Amino acid sequence: MPLPHAPTRRPNNPATRQADRQANNDLMIKGILCVLIGLGVLVSPHYIHSPGMQDIVAKASLVGWFALVLGCAFLGLSIKRRLGAPTKA
Numbered sequence: 001m002p003l004p005h006a007p008t009r010r011p012n013n014p015a016t017r018q019a020d021r022q023a024n025n026d027l028m029i030k031g032i033l034c035v036l037i038g039l040g041v042l043v044s045p046h047y048i049h050s051p052g053m054q055d056i057v058a059k060a061s062l063v064g065w066f067a068l069v070l071g072c073a074f075l076g077l078s079i080k081r082r083l084g085a086p087t088k089a
Contacts, residue, residue: 012086020085028078034071038064 010016041057041064048054 017086020081024078024081024085027074027081031071031074031078034067034074036071038066038068038071040064041067 041060045054045058045061048057
């Protein structure tokens, strides 16, 4: 006997809207933090005076770019979810 298909839509009630809103806020916070970390890693070698430390931080630029792209992706997904969120019914 085959299993029934999974539901395609969630119920539009206050509890699910609140859970969706909380998930979107968490995603936005993660995105903002990742963008700030990425920018910090990419910009900090210009403000560090010690040549040795400046070289160490400059070698981590790949991590900075990854954090920046990941943060932008989180923010984009959060905005997409907010625009497509169901309204009160």
